[in-house]
Amino acid sequence: MKLAGKKRIWADYQKEIPQDNYFYVRSCIRQNFFPASEVTFLRILRQELGKDIYEHIHHTTCSGIGYHSDVIPLETTMTVVARQFALMTEAGYENYACSCITSFGLYSEILETWKHFPEVLEKVRRDLKAATGREFEVPKHLAHASDIIYKMRHEIASRARYKLVNRYTGQPLRVVEHIGCHYSKMFPSKGVGGAEYPYVLAGMVEAWGGEVVDYPERRHCCGFGFRQYLVQANRGYSVANTQKKFESMAPFKPDMIITNCPGCPYFLDRWQYVIAEMEGKTYGENGFGIPVFTYEEVAGLVLGYDPWDLGLQVHQTAVEPILDKMGVAYNPEKKYLGKDGQNLGHPETPAYSKVY
Amino acid sequence: MAVQFGYSINKSNTIDMDTAPRAMESYLLLHEPSFARCIGCGCCTATCSSGVFTQLNLRQIQLRIRRGETQGLLPEIQKCMLCGKCQMVCPRGVSTRNVVLSIQRALQLLS
Amino acid sequence: MATDGQKKVVVIGGGIAGMEAAAQLARMGYDTTIVEKQARTGGNVANWDHLFPEGRLAGEVVQQLYQKLSPVRIITGSSVKKADMLEGQYILTLADGSVLTTDALVVSTGFRTFDAHRKEEYGYGIYDRVITSADLEGMLNEHQPLFPGRHKGPRRVAFIHCVGSRDEKVGNRYCSKACCAMAVKQASKVKELYPDAEVYCFYMDLRMFDRRYEQMYLDAQAKSGVNFIRGRLSEASEDLQGRLVIKAEDTLMSKPLKMTVDMLVLMVGMEPASGARSVAEMLKIPVGHDGFFNATNELLEANCSGTPGVFLAGTCTGPKTIPETIADARAAATAADAYLRKKS
Numbered sequence: 014m015k016l017a018g019k020k021r022i023w024a025d026y027q028k029e030i031p032q033d034n035y036f037y038v039r040s041c042i043r044q045n046f047f048p049a050s051e052v053t054f055l056r057i058l059r060q061e062l063g064k065d066i067y068e069h070i071h072h073t074t075c076s077g078i079g080y081h082s083d084v085i086p087l088e089t090t091m092t093v094v095a096r097q098f099a100l101m102t103e104a105g106y107e108n109y110a111c112s113c114i115t116s117f118g119l120y121s122e123i124l125e126t127w128k129h130f131p132e133v134l135e136k137v138r139r140d141l142k143a144a145t146g147r148e149f150e151v152p153k154h155l156a157h158a159s160d161i162i163y164k165m166r167h168e169i170a171s172r173a174r175y176k177l178v179n180r181y182t183g184q185p186l187r188v189v190e191h192i193g194c195h196y197s198k199m200f201p202s203k204g205v206g207g208a209e210y211p212y213v214l215a216g217m218v219e220a221w222g223g224e225v226v227d228y229p230e231r232r233h234c235c236g237f238g239f240r241q242y243l244v245q246a247n248r249g250y251s252v253a254n255t256q257k258k259f260e261s262m263a264p265f266k267p268d269m270i271i272t273n274c275p276g277c278p279y280f281l282d283r284w285q286y287v288i289a290e291m292e293g294k295t296y297g298e299n300g301f302g303i304p305v306f307t308y309e310e311v312a313g314l315v316l317g318y319d320p321w322d323l324g325l326q327v328h329q330t331a332v333e334p335i336l337d338k339m340g341v342a343y344n345p346e347k348k349y350l351g352k353d354g355q356n357l358g359h360p361e362t363p364a365y366s367k368v369y
Numbered sequence: 370m371a372v373q374f375g376y377s378i379n380k381s382n383t384i385d386m387d388t389a390p391r392a393m394e395s396y397l398l399l400h401e402p403s404f405a406r407c408i409g410c411g412c413c414t415a416t417c418s419s420g421v422f423t424q425l426n427l428r429q430i431q432l433r434i435r436r437g438e439t440q441g442l443l444p445e446i447q448k449c450m451l452c453g454k455c456q457m458v459c460p461r462g463v464s465t466r467n468v469v470l471s472i473q474r475a476l477q478l479l480s
Numbered sequence: 481m482a483t484d485g486q487k488k489v490v491v492i493g494g495g496i497a498g499m500e501a502a503a504q505l506a507r508m509g510y511d512t513t514i515v516e517k518q519a520r521t522g523g524n525v526a527n528w529d530h531l532f533p534e535g536r537l538a539g540e541v542v543q544q545l546y547q548k549l550s551p552v553r554i555i556t557g558s559s560v561k562k563a564d565m566l567e568g569q570y571i572l573t574l575a576d577g578s579v580l581t582t583d584a585l586v587v588s589t590g591f592r593t594f595d596a597h598r599k600e601e602y603g604y605g606i607y608d609r610v611i612t613s614a615d616l617e618g619m620l621n622e623h624q625p626l627f628p629g630r631h632k633g634p635r636r637v638a639f640i641h642c643v644g645s646r647d648e649k650v651g652n653r654y655c656s657k658a659c660c661a662m663a664v665k666q667a668s669k670v671k672e673l674y675p676d677a678e679v680y681c682f683y684m685d686l687r688m689f690d691r692r693y694e695q696m697y698l699d700a701q702a703k704s705g706v707n708f709i710r711g712r713l714s715e716a717s718e719d720l721q722g723r724l725v726i727k728a729e730d731t732l733m734s735k736p737l738k739m740t741v742d743m744l745v746l747m748v749g750m751e752p753a754s755g756a757r758s759v760a761e762m763l764k765i766p767v768g769h770d771g772f773f774n775a776t777n778e779l780l781e782a783n784c785s786g787t788p789g790v791f792l793a794g795t796c797t798g799p800k801t802i803p804e805t806i807a808d809a810r811a812a813a814t815a816a817d818a819y820l821r822k823k824s
Contacts, residue, residue, distance in 0.1 A: 014718055018606035021597070209600040209715075229717040229725040232601075245375050253379035264720045290372050364372075384730060386739035398705075405701045409710070409732050432732055435707070461698070 014227065019210050026197075026207035030164040031154050035066045036106035038097060040113035041074045043307075046279040049324030050309040051112050054158055057312055061172060062165055066110070069100045075111075077119040081239040088137075092144065094123050095137045099147035109152035110161060114274035117157040118195025121203045124155060155203075157196060159273035159308050163205055163213045166220040174317030177223030179268070180340040185224035186268040189303070190214035191258075191281065193274025194234050214271050217308060221315050230261035236284065237276035255284040259296045259303070266298075269335050270305040281305045286329045289365040300367045302330035314341055321347055326357075333369045345369065389437025396475040397434060401468050406461040407431050413455035413465055423448045427455055427465060430472070446472050486511045487820050490572060490582040492560055492759060495523020496545055496802065497794025497809040498588035503548035504813035505586070510820065513553040513580060515560055515572075517755060521546060523590050529620035531802060532665040533692035538617075541802070559755060563762050568823065570789065583823065584816045587773070587785065588793040588809065589759055591750035594644025594652070601715040602643065602746055609724055610716060610744045612643075613659065616666055626670065627742055634676040635742040638726055639663045640713045641683040645749030654770055656749030657799040660687045663747045664700045671704040680707045680739070682728050690801075709737065716744055750799040763790050772798045783812040789823075791816045 035058075039051050058064040076093045079085035101109055111117050127134035134151075141147055162169070177186040192211045197204025206212025209232065215225045236254025241247045258281070272278040285302035289295050297303040305328065306314075313323045314336075320343045325332045336343055348369075349357045362368060397404045413427040414420050420427070425448040433439060446469060455465040489505045491498045494516030506512040520526065521542075528538035555574070562573035563585075572580045593614045596604035604610045611619075619626060627635050641663055645656040660683065667679045681700075686708070688697045700706040711728035719725050723740045730737040752771035760767045765785045766774040773796050776784045783791045793812035794805045 014722075015606055015608065018597075018603075021605065022600055207600065210606070227718065229719055231717065232715060247376075248374070249376040249379045252376075253381070256378055257381065287374060288378070291374065291378060382735055384733065384735050384737040386737060402702065405705065406698060429733070432730075436730065436733060436737070438733070 019212075022210050023206045023212040026202060026205065026212070028160070028203065028205060029154065030156050030160045030205075031108045032164070033064050034106060035064070035108045035110040035156070035161070036101040036104060036152075037066050037068050037158070038072050038075070038109070038111045038113075038116065039068070040111075040116065040275045041078055042279075043112060043275045046275060046327075047307050047310065047324055048327060049313075049322060050307040051158075053309040053313040053318065053323055054112070054162070056318075057165075057169065057309070057316065058161070061316065062168055067104055067106060069104060071100060072097060075113070075116040075119055077113070077115040078239065080119065081115060082243060083240065088140075090119065091123055091126075091133070091137045092140045094120065095141040095149055096145060096147060098152060099141065099145070099149035101152060102148070102150045107150070107153040108156065109154070110156045110158055112158050112275075114157065114193030115195045115276075117155070117203075118193075118199050120155055121200045124151065125200065127151065157213075157273065159196075159213050160205055162308055162312055163216050166217045169312055169315060170220045170222075173221060173315045175315055175339045175341055177218060177221045177311075177315070177339065179338045181338065185222055186335070186338060187226050187266060188218045188223040189226050189228065189231075189262050189265075189267040189270045190218060191231075191235060191270055191272045191274075191277050193272070193277050196273060214273055214308060217311070218271060221311070226262065226265045226267045228262040228265050228267075230258045233258050233261075235272075235274070235277040235280045237274075237280045242276075242280070251280065252284045252287055255280055256288055259285070259288070262303075263296045267303055268338060269311075270303055271308055271311050272305065273308050278305045278307050282328050282330050286363060286366045290363055293365050295366065297330075298334060301334055302366060304328070304330055304332045304335045306332070306335075314339065317341075319343065321350070330366070331368050384436045384438065386436070390439065391437055392479055393434050393439050393442075393472070393475050394437070396478070397468065397471050400471045400474075401464055403461075403463045404431070404468055404471075406463050408461055410460060412458040412460060413463075416454045416458050418452045418454060419448045419450050425449060427469070431468070434472070442472065443476050446476070487583040487823075488513070488581065489584045489586060489816060489820070490515060490560075490570070490580055491586045491588060491793075493523070493588040493590055493753070493794075493796070494518070494521035494554065494556070495588060495590040495794065496525050496542070497590060497796075497805050497812075498523075498586070499542075499545040499549060500806050500809035501586045501588060501793045501813045501816075502552045503545065504810050505816060506549075506551040508813070508817050510817075511553075512551070513555060513582070514549070515558055515574065515580075516554065516556045517559045519557050521549070521554060521556065524593065524614075525802065527614060527621075528617045530665075530669070532661045533690065533696050535665070538621075560759070560762070568789075584789040584791065584820055585763065586791045586793050586809075586812050586816055587759060587763065587765065587796055588812070589753045589756045589796045591795040591799065592753050594650070594656075594748040594751055596643060596746045596748050598650050599643055599647075599746070602640070602713065602744070603716045603718070603724075604746060607716060607718045607724055607744075608722060609742060610746065612746045612748045613639075613662055613666060614748060616745050620666075620669065626674065634678060635674060636678040636680070636739070637667075637670050637743045637745065638680045638682060638713075638724075638739070638741045639667050639745045639747060641681065641686075641747045642712065643746040643748050644751070646684065652749060652751065652770065654799070655687060657687070658801050659747040659749055661690070661693045661696065661801070663745075664688070664693075664696050664706070666745065667706040668696070668700045668704040671700075671706060678707070679704075680709055680741075682709050682711055682713055682726075684710070684712050711737065750795060752796065756796060763787050765790065765792070772796065781815075783808065783815040789816075789819060791819070 197208040201208035236251040282305040494514040793809040
């Protein structure tokens with residue numbers, strides 16, 4: 014592997030990411046899957062870095078989940094998206110930042126469509142006006158939230174309390190980076206580093222002391238899909254894709270996985286449990302799985318936030334192996350205590366997956 | 370299994386050349402070297418007396434052997450009536466008759 | 481030096497087309513000069529090891545062409561920067577400021593091989609054991625071991641046809657014509673050097689159009705034992721041992737296929753040479769969407785540019801094999817001769 018070759022490609026795929034003043038929109042599902050990731054993103058930007066990032070109470074789904082599940086036509090989706098842009102315009106912002114990868118892909122798709130077919134944009138303006146009375150401006154910049162953390166990666170590194178380094182060996186942690194398909198596979202130029210060798214997460218891993226693992230099935234989808242998971246009969250196909258990735262990465266002995274998509278960390282995390290229960294196979298060290306994180310969670314760990322404030326207790330694949338390797342201080346007694354100190358309840362112990 | 374999931378993990382349909390069994394291929398290349406000359410034109414299959422009524426497809430059987438996909442080959446190859454028409458039409462001079470007979474012998478030897 | 485009244489021709493590009501055209505024009509009695517950008521003549525062919533279909537050594541072929549150039553003035557390491565027409569003659573200004581006058585020009589700017597970095601998914605320049613067909617020629621020429629390292633067992637090599645050809649994604653819709661035969665030649669050579677190696681050619685269509693090429697294909701199958709898989713590579717990646725995992729569909733099996741190989745050879749196609757566009761602008765030669773030059777009539781005037789006194793030879797008008805290039809160069813010389821004879 015020649016790193017210079019990757020750097021050459023990374024240099025070809027740089028995008029303009031504004032420093033400040035963002036209108037931020039959350040994902041439909043992330044708050045259930047990884048409940049503290051978005052909050053952590055806002056905390057880092059506002060409290061650590063002093064940025065202006067605004068959320069609107071009337072923001073809704075972008076409807077991408079319906080579009081990708083074949084239940085909502087693109088025209089409807091465009092009008093829903095136009096309404097989000099209207100909220101941004103009304104709030105006085107021009108930089109649009111979204112938490113969800115599929116939203117990001119969808120926004121990119123819609124903005125490109127409007128660029129090439131201005132008559133479609135005009136129709137959407139008329140439809141939105143007729144339906145809601147709102148008007149909107151097209152965002153000046155579109156960024157995925159991981160683009161912004163990538164942009165701030167060195168500032169985060171300068172405030173780091175922990176590094177992505179194994180404190181027992183002094184070696185960098187070996188990190189698999191997994192990029193959501195809709196980040197740049199549709200529009201390689203919209204993603205940091207392009208689509209074949211994306212740099213957005215690799216850049217964070219490097220800046221925070223880790224070592225990126227490139228393995229044969231790196232580009233493969235996590236297996237989420239939409240219909241493919243939503244229908245129970247199709248789930249064997251979804252989990253098979255995840256299994257393919259784990260079989261391919263396991264020989265590289267990665268310490269952890271970092272992701273930038275709502276679905277990927279969820280499926281890479283949960284399917285490890287399912288594979289373990291179905292086939293008795295685990296992929297991490299000592300019978301554990303390979304811990305899976307969102308980039309906000311990793312940034313939060315690096316900054317020294319309490320793992321339980323980062324929501325790591327809802328991961329199905331145990332995260333403690335990484336906390337121990339990084340030397341992160343945590344209190345096992347408080348793992349299942351809520352913010353108010355009440356016991357959240359303890360998950361059932363699985364038959365094969367090892368848990369703490 | 371402790372948990373009933375209601376689905377199981379799909380198996381891959383990828384041809385994995387790293388693990389594909391190649392014994393049948395080696396046998397054929399040794400005992401009927403013209404086996405290597407096939408260009409996959411499908412003339413043999415087009416003219417096959419049996420293939421118009423069954424799933425017998427000599428072009429595909431040739432390829433399956435080269436990719437190690439030899440499961441279920443016996444009932445397929447047994448449909449051949451050894452009429453010899455495929456050998457007449459083959460533009461590459463493959464001795465298809467001996468290919469078929471060699472496959473049958475290989476199946477016996479390798480079983 | 482030019483004798484009085486002897487007409488002059490300048491050939492732009494000293495690859496095999498330029499060499500052959502210049503040799504023919506000199507033989508016809510014209511005062512002929514080659515202007516070549518590189519430090520030496522021979523173009524791309526001088527980088528090859530041996531040539532299909534019979535395996536002749538590229539160095540010897542180039543040398544044979546060179547031997548016919550004794551009456552030709554050769555200017556290497558320079559290029560034509562400016563061309564002015566004055567009283568039926570061209571006044572050419574070279575990169576170093578020197579000036580040449582000429583009665584006619586033969587443009588033989590040739591091709592460059594496709595930059596394989598642009599097929600990002602194949603990992604050229606990233607994964608160590610991904611090379612191009614041009615790299616392999618260099619390795620063969622220098623007798624480099626193809627599989628350095630301690631590993632002793634049989635090795636596996638895959639040749640990928642149509643890299644940078646027949647690919648709208650990189651902007652090249654056309655077939656580069658010579659790569660199928662070159663792949664079969666190289667695959668057979670690898671088997672000759674490493675009889676235990678498993679060698680695969682991944683092709684979309686196998687375009688073995690010459691009477692000798694089909695024989696090469698048959699020999700590759702029947703004598704050398706080269707394997708052929710119809711399908712285009714989707715991606716390559718590296719495993720823990722640094723070997724390459726490649727994926728394609730075996731389109732005749734209608735199934736995805738993967739394999740791990742020790743070396744991946746990308747059959748890079750032909751693109752117009754890097755300086756071709758500026759030469760075209762300078763001499764007002766029409767250029768197609770693909771960047772190759774368009775002759776006034778691709779069937780009957782395939783060497784005429786439409787600009788008086790400017791003739792086209794070799795791969796500047798599209799991918800060609802060596803014999804086609806040589807024939808084309810001779811045709812360009814004949815066309816230039818007809819023009820110069822008519823010219824008072």
